[in-house]
Amino acid sequence: MNFDYSEEQQLLADSVRRLLQKDYEFEARKKTVASKEGYSPAIWAKLAEMGLTALPLPSEHGGFGGGAVDLMGVMEAFGEALVVEPLVPTILGALLVAKGGSAELKQSILPAVAEGRMKLAFAHAEPGSRYDLKAVKTKASGAKLDGAKSAVLGAPMADKLVVSAQGGGLFVVDAKQVKQQAFATIDEMRAADLVLNGAEGIPLQGGLALIEEIADFASALACAEAAGAMKFACDTTLEYLKTRKQFGVPIGTFQALQHRIVDLYIAQEQARSMACLACSKVDAAESPTERARAVSAAKIKIADNARLISQEAVQLHGGMGMSDELKISHTFRRLTVLGQLYGDADHHLERFASL
Amino acid sequence: MDLNYSQEELAFRDEVRAWLEANLPQDLRQKVADYAHLSKEDLVRWHKILAKKGWVAPAWPKEWGGTGWNVVQRYMFEEELGYVGAPPLIPFGLTMCAAVLLQFGSEAQKKRFLPRIYDCDDFWCQGYSEPGSGSDLASLKTKAVRQGDHYVVNGQKTWTTLAHYADWIFCLVRTDSGEKRQEGISFLLIDMKTPGITVRPLILMDGAHEVNEVFFDDVKVPAENLVFQEGKGWTVAKYLLGYERMNTGRVGESKRQLAKLKKLAAPMMKDMRFRDRLSRLEVELMALEITNLRFLDRMRRTGQPPGADVSMLKIKGTEIQQGVTELMMQALDPAASDEFSISIRKRYLSTRKTTIYAGSNEIQRNIIAKMTLGL
Numbered sequence: 113m114n115f116d117y118s119e120e121q122q123l124l125a126d127s128v129r130r131l132l133q134k135d136y137e138f139e140a141r142k143k144t145v146a147s148k149e150g151y152s153p154a155i156w157a158k159l160a161e162m163g164l165t166a167l168p169l170p171s172e173h174g175g176f177g178g179g180a181v182d183l184m185g186v187m188e189a190f191g192e193a194l195v196v197e198p199l200v201p202t203i204l205g206a207l208l209v210a211k212g213g214s215a216e217l218k219q220s221i222l223p224a225v226a227e228g229r230m231k232l233a234f235a236h237a238e239p240g241s242r243y244d245l246k247a248v249k250t251k252a253s254g255a256k257l258d259g260a261k262s263a264v265l266g267a268p269m270a271d272k273l274v275v276s277a278q279g280g281g282l283f284v285v286d287a288k289q290v291k292q293q294a295f296a297t298i299d300e301m302r303a304a305d306l307v308l309n310g311a312e313g314i315p316l317q318g319g320l321a322l323i324e325e326i327a328d329f330a331s332a333l334a335c336a337e338a339a340g341a342m343k344f345a346c347d348t349t350l351e352y353l354k355t356r357k358q359f360g361v362p363i364g365t366f367q368a369l370q371h372r373i374v375d376l377y378i379a380q381e382q383a384r385s386m387a388c389l390a391c392s393k394v395d396a397a398e399s400p401t402e403r404a405r406a407v408s409a410a411k412i413k414i415a416d417n418a419r420l421i422s423q424e425a426v427q428l429h430g431g432m433g434m435s436d437e438l439k440i441s442h443t444f445r446r447l448t449v450l451g452q453l454y455g456d457a458d459h460h461l462e463r464f465a466s467l
Numbered sequence: 468m469d470l471n472y473s474q475e476e477l478a479f480r481d482e483v484r485a486w487l488e489a490n491l492p493q494d495l496r497q498k499v500a501d502y503a504h505l506s507k508e509d510l511v512r513w514h515k516i517l518a519k520k521g522w523v524a525p526a527w528p529k530e531w532g533g534t535g536w537n538v539v540q541r542y543m544f545e546e547e548l549g550y551v552g553a554p555p556l557i558p559f560g561l562t563m564c565a566a567v568l569l570q571f572g573s574e575a576q577k578k579r580f581l582p583r584i585y586d587c588d589d590f591w592c593q594g595y596s597e598p599g600s601g602s603d604l605a606s607l608k609t610k611a612v613r614q615g616d617h618y619v620v621n622g623q624k625t626w627t628t629l630a631h632y633a634d635w636i637f638c639l640v641r642t643d644s645g646e647k648r649q650e651g652i653s654f655l656l657i658d659m660k661t662p663g664i665t666v667r668p669l670i671l672m673d674g675a676h677e678v679n680e681v682f683f684d685d686v687k688v689p690a691e692n693l694v695f696q697e698g699k700g701w702t703v704a705k706y707l708l709g710y711e712r713m714n715t716g717r718v719g720e721s722k723r724q725l726a727k728l729k730k731l732a733a734p735m736m737k738d739m740r741f742r743d744r745l746s747r748l749e750v751e752l753m754a755l756e757i758t759n760l761r762f763l764d765r766m767r768r769t770g771q772p773p774g775a776d777v778s779m780l781k782i783k784g785t786e787i788q789q790g791v792t793e794l795m796m797q798a799l800d801p802a803a804s805d806e807f808s809i810s811i812r813k814r815y816l817s818t819r820k821t822t823i824y825a826g827s828n829e830i831q832r833n834i835i836a837k838m839t840l841g842l
Contacts, residue, residue: 113472113539115764121468181468350840370836371829377840378779385757386750392470409750416747461743464750465736 115388117185124162125185131158132193138439141194150302151197151269159197160228168203170210173222179395180329184336184387191340194439194446196301198231200337201266204330205232205274211325212282212316221272221284233270233287234330235261235306236323243455245323250308252277255315257285257308267304268294275306275313280320283313299445324400328407331454332390335407335414338450339387342380342418345425345443349373352429369428376424379417386410405467408460414450415457422447470757472543480543487551490516499552502810504675507590507632513554514561514587524561524585528569531577532585538766542714542759549719557629560584560591564637567654567703571695580635580656594624594638594657594681595704602830604639605649605701609683611640613690613697618642618655620663620686626824630666630679633659639700652700656692663687673816708826708834715777716784718756724791725752732798741797748790755783775838778831785821785828792818 117125135155144152159165167182169175176182183203190199206225209218209232224230239262241247250259257275267273273285289311292304316322350373353364363369390410397403422444426433433440455463472480495513498505517523525541527533536544548556565584568577583589600607609622620640630636636657643651657664663686668676695703728745735741762776796815799808822828836842 113476113760113764114469115761116768117468184468350842353842364842367833370840370842371832373840373842374832374835377835378782381758381761381779382751382754382783385754385761388468388761389470389753389757392468409753412747412750413754458743461746465742465746 117181121182121185124167124182125189127162128159128164128186129189129192131162132189132195136193136195138442141196145196145296145300149269150296150300155195156197156231157228159199164199165202165206165228166226169206169222169226170218173210173218174226175210175222180332180336180391181395183333184391187333187336188340188343188387191337191342191446191450192344194300194341194442198233198266198269198302200330200333201233201264201270202231203333204234204326205270205272207329208234208274208282208316208318208322208326209284212318212322213284213314217284217314217316230271231266231269233264233266233273234326235264235267235273235275235285236327237262237264243459245327246320248276248278250275250277252281252283252313252315255283255312257283257311257313259308261306261308263297263303264306265297265301265303267292267306268302273306274316275308275311276323280318280323282316282318282322284316285311285313297449299449300442301449321400324404325394327454328390328403329394331407331411332387332394334450334453335383335387335390335410338414338418338447339380339384341443341447341450342383342421345421345440345447346373346376346380348440348443349376349425349428352432356430372424372428376421379420383414383417383421386413401467405464408455408464408467411455411460412457412464415452415460418447418451470760476539476543479540480547483544483547484551486520487547487553490520491551491553492516495554496552499554501807502814505554507629510554510557510632511587511590514556517556518586523556523587524565526562527565527581527585531569531581539763542763545714546719549714549717549721550723552723557590559593559628559633559637560587560589560635563593563707564591564635564656567637567694567707570706571654571699571703575691576656576694589634590629590632592627592630592633592636592659594627594636596626597623598625602827604704605652607639607641607652609638609640610644611642611653611655611688613642616690618688618690618693620655620657620683620688622683624681624683625678626669627666627679627681628677628824630659630681631668631676635659636681637694639704642697642700649701650698652704653697654694654700654703655688656694657683657686657688661686661688671817671820673813675813675817716755716759716780717788718752718759718784721752721755721784721787721791724788724795725749728791728795728798731795735798741794745794748787748794751783751787751790755780755787758783775835778826778834781825782822782828782831788821789818 166175167178171177206222209221238249239260250257257277270287273287275283275285291307291309294304297303353369353373354362356363390407393403393406425440426444429440432438435441495509514523524532525534525536525544529535568580597607611618611620636659638655638657639652640655641651642653645651663684665682667680669678669680670676759780762773766773792815795811799811
């Protein structure tokens with residue numbers, strides 16, 4: 113038993129954190145999210161240069177064969193800094209290709225992803241499907257796809273999309289073939305609704321089992337990212353309690369507030385514990401059931417604690433917590449989305465109890 | 468990062484588990500499983516079985532009978548005790564008084580008391596709380612006045628767990644009523660057979676007699692029973708507060724209770740409202756266990772004592788214990804009047820104490836606010 117990152121994992125997380133502290137402070141990020149692209153190509157290039165897009169890919173295609181634990185420290189740093197670059201959508205798409213694609217397809221996509229030249233997105237959810245992974249209506253006639261996909265994260269900047277179809281079908285589609293309605297999510301990520309309209313795809317193997325595996329992987333990364341965002345929320349709120357004065361004293365001297373921030377710290381520690389569980393089980397569970405149980409348990413705790421911490425952090429900041437000017441209100445939005453992404457607490461309670 | 472125990476750790480756990488299976492007397496195990504009353508004889512009997520094996524005080528230095536296990540092994544051992552459902556090891560002598568003596572006691576005190584604590588020849592209780600001094604412990608009033616080679620003690624302790632079983636009590640007493648109240652406190656060991664001590668039961672809402680009032684009326688205590696220096700009792704008490712108690716969350720015990728709850732509540736699982744509450748509780752326990760292991764791992768690496776982390780484990784651990792008993796009671800047939808059902812209802816009543824004793828959960832939050840968050 114040990115909860116340490118390996119030396120490589122720690123070094124990577126530290127260098128990502130250093131980059132973000134230098135190039136991703138809050139004002140710079142504001143410019144990025146307001147830009148037309150919705151992300152910074154310069155930052156993307158630096159992240160790729162650090163090997164983040166290559167990290168989870170197989171070594172025979174230019175990757176490092178890493179897992180969720182290898183990405184965990186990076187995701188925590190992303191959560192602290194509220195990174196909007198589409199690393200996770202690209203990784204999810206690339207893993208689907210790596211696990212389900214032909215040798216030729218892998219060779220045409222994965223090295224380009226590893227080098228940061230190609231971005232991907234995973235188009236799965238559909239209008240009304242909510243969190244049910246099986247509720248896919250998109251039809252595949254041969255390689256021709258018809259249907260609609262909703263809120264596909266990273267689609268507006270993706271070069272290729274991995275699109276799911278009825279019965280666990282998976283296809284790689286050129287993004288240009290698909291009609292996109294792009295928008296910014298409440299947490300300032302870019303996403304799009306898609307109409308497939310006969311777009312032609314290259315099929316992947318793997319079916320529903322692969323989709324579930326990738327959804328669990330994505331959930332584990334979301335847990336780690338949420339743990340990072342929660343850490344920022346707690347730290348910045350604590351700082352506020354120590355500096356904000358009312359009635360002539362720092363408001364952190366009031367016991368009513370002390371007990372509340374203590375509860376947030378406890379919630380944050382628990383969340384981090386569950387992120388450790390989720391990441392290590394998606395890497396090394398003995399069965400899909402063990403993996404699913406751990407991920408759902410983690411997602412329940414993360415969803416509950418993300419809500420608690422984000423709401424309380426804003427409340428303890430008073431009016432300032434509502435202000436767009438302060439980062440905490442952006443962390444609030446990110447935590448709200450992460451609590452729901454890939455299934456909210458109710459969804460995972462259902463799944464946890466059924467396993 | 469590897470959340471699984473290593474092969475060596477698993478082998479250790481299996482050894483402990485197999486030994487417990489073979490050596491925990493069936494009648495004691497049954498009593499614990501039935502939530503039946505445990506007599507002093509029951510508690511002492513189990514203590515002596517572990518003492519004979521050499522496992523009753525793993526955390527002590529080896530020269531006094533410790534096992535030399537590392538923090539993870541000690542934690543695993545305690546969790547196994549909880550998981551198998553062994554009678555509790557009463558901590559007042561084994562973990563509390565012993566820790567104080569090992570750190571602050573004279574050689575003579577160690578030689579006199581530690582072996583008898585180890586073998587449970589002396590049963591200890593703790594004299595901290597007083598009628599006017601609960602969370603504000605430093606306001607305690609029980610007075611000890613030095614007269615020659617004795618202290619004369621007058622006053623009252625309350626909520627004294629198992630004082631009616633005890634041969635000895637360790638007390639915080641006031642030896643000086645000067646301005647700085649913490650500086651007037653001393654740590655005194657008192658023989659319960661000394662004339663002038665009266666023990667009166669306090670019956671709690673579950674009907675059980677576990678805690679007592681203890682009255683001291685001109686009780687003569689030899690000065691050699693003072694631990695550390697006069698006026699330094701608060702230092703001793705604070706040391707004990709931060710002492711390594713890594714099983715504070717009682718994960719093993721709660722796992723056993725949760726398994727029991729699941730069996731008991733099987734017919735309720737169609738009710739989504741109930742099922743979701745049970746699932747959330749199970750997830751809480753998973754989060755507590757991993758958090759506990761993370762703290763242990765950090766302790767093992769840094770060699771630092773856990774400090775305020777223990778407070779977090781206490782808060783979450785006791786909330787979970789209460790959550791389990793609440794759901795157990797809810798899962799019962801409301802009309803059932805069999806002995807087991809009644810004992811579960813009583814246990815619900817009794818478990819409310821867990822968030823109050825050993826430093827209420829509000830005091831634990833104060834500790835975290837001050838020590839961890841610097842507020």
